[in-house]
Amino acid sequence: MAVQYIASCDGRVVSAKEIAEKYAISFEFVSKALQALMRRKFIASQQGATGGYIMLRDPKTLSVAEILEAVEGKQRLVECCGEGGAGACSMHGRCSIRTPLAIIQRRLDAVLQSMTVAQMAFPDENIEQYVVISQFTGSFETSFSN
Amino acid sequence: MAVQYIASCDGRVVSAKEIAEKYAISFEFVSKALQALMRRKFIASQQGATGGYIMLRDPKTLSVAEILEAVEGKQRLVECCGEGGAGACSMHGRCSIRTPLAIIQRRLDAVLQSMTVAQMAFPDENIEQYVVISQFTGSFETSFSN
DNA sequence: GGATTCAGGACTAGAAAAGTCGTATATTTG
DNA sequence: CAAATATACGACTTTTCTAGTCCTGAATCC
Numbered sequence: 001m002a003v004q005y006i007a008s009c010d011g012r013v014v015s016a017k018e019i020a021e022k023y024a025i026s027f028e029f030v031s032k033a034l035q036a037l038m039r040r041k042f043i044a045s046q047q048g049a050t051g052g053y054i055m056l057r058d059p060k061t062l063s064v065a066e067i068l069e070a071v072e073g074k075q076r077l078v079e080c081c082g083e084g085g086a087g088a089c090s091m092h093g094r095c096s097i098r099t100p101l102a103i104i105q106r107r108l109d110a111v112l113q114s115m116t117v118a119q120m121a122f123p124d125e126n127i128e129q130y131v132v133i134s135q136f137t138g139s140f141e142t143s144f145s146n
Numbered sequence: 147m148a149v150q151y152i153a154s155c156d157g158r159v160v161s162a163k164e165i166a167e168k169y170a171i172s173f174e175f176v177s178k179a180l181q182a183l184m185r186r187k188f189i190a191s192q193q194g195a196t197g198g199y200i201m202l203r204d205p206k207t208l209s210v211a212e213i214l215e216a217v218e219g220k221q222r223l224v225e226c227c228g229e230g231g232a233g234a235c236s237m238h239g240r241c242s243i244r245t246p247l248a249i250i251q252r253r254l255d256a257v258l259q260s261m262t263v264a265q266m267a268f269p270d271e272n273i274e275q276y277v278v279i280s281q282f283t284g285s286f287e288t289s290f291s292n
Numbered sequence: 293g294g295a296t297t298c299a300g301g302a303c304t305a306g307a308a309a310a311g312t313c314g315t316a317t318a319t320t321t322g
Numbered sequence: 323c324a325a326a327t328a329t330a331c332g333a334c335t336t337t338t339c340t341a342g343t344c345c346t347g348a349a350t351c352c
Contacts, residue, residue: 016297023240034298050351091170094169095169161328194320195319195326196319298348315332319328
């Protein structure tokens with residue numbers, strides 16, 4: 001929500017306090033998330049009395065996957081379904097479902113990569129792209145509003 | 147792994163002890179999961195000295211989504227992205243990303259529904275179906291082996 | 293210099309998950 | 323029938339993760 005809000009402010013410097021008040025969550029909690037996003041260079045911070053945060057990455061190419069990984073770390077179905085995690089698992093050698101799980105993991109990642117900050121912040125401008133992607137799910141959705 | 151194994155035994159009654167030994171996990175832990183699957187009628191249990199478990203549902207139509215929901219409960223990105231969960235959330239009224247999150251949730255569910263027990267237990271027999279689905283991810287995978 | 297803001301480590305509390313234990317019940321076999 | 327083997331399931335413990343807080347410090351603006 002914070003990233004979506006910063007993106008929607010389009011160039012304005014937004015303080016963590018403002019975001020915390022808007023969404024009624026604690027200032028410290030928002031700050032922690034924003035600091036993680038800053039470390040990944042998704043947003044830039046400006047210190048001082050009129051400081052705050054501003055978008056650094058283009059919302060059209062910043063995906064939900066990247067935000068989740070920055071804030072919560074890389075989440076996996078099981079520890080071995082990542083890059084070179086074959087030996088990392090305690091079931092190594094006995095597991096018979098590593099390949100199918102890795103395939104599912106790749107598809108899940110693709111889903112999280114398919115939604116961008118721009119689509120969340122400016123839904124009206126992205127209807128065409130949205131319809132194309134939704135063909136996978138089997139259902140055709142034509143509206144996109146909050 | 148347990149369901150995949152029972153499915154691969156194709157009609158034979160398989161005991162929890164056998165599964166626990168095969169995968170080197172505790173008997174009680176396997177039992178707990180199998181009991182959850184029994185309650186959902188995915189497998190049937192047979193008590194007594196030669197007892198065990200047997201498939202009840204067709205592996206070709208039993209999805210990973212159903213197994214995960216049975217064993218670990220319905221997992222969601224956030225509590226409100228389910229059926230009629232609109233008011234369930236503490237952010238109700240302030241949240242601005244409910245719709246996009248619900249869309250992502252639906253796509254994630256679709257991924258978990260796209261992999262069946264049969265595809266995990268008998269990979270060689272399901273190559274065609276597998277290729278069709280993977281078109282969504284953008285990558286074309288032609289092999290499927292454990 | 294004082295007010296405001298970010299930076300970030302340390303800490304706490306609570307929930308969830310993993311895993312265990314004990315007891316009851318059903319079934320087969322000798 | 324009795325012993326052996328299996329499931330059924332609630333209760334319990336332990337561990338791990340996450341949400342959220344607290345505090346100190348540094349940068350910037352007025």
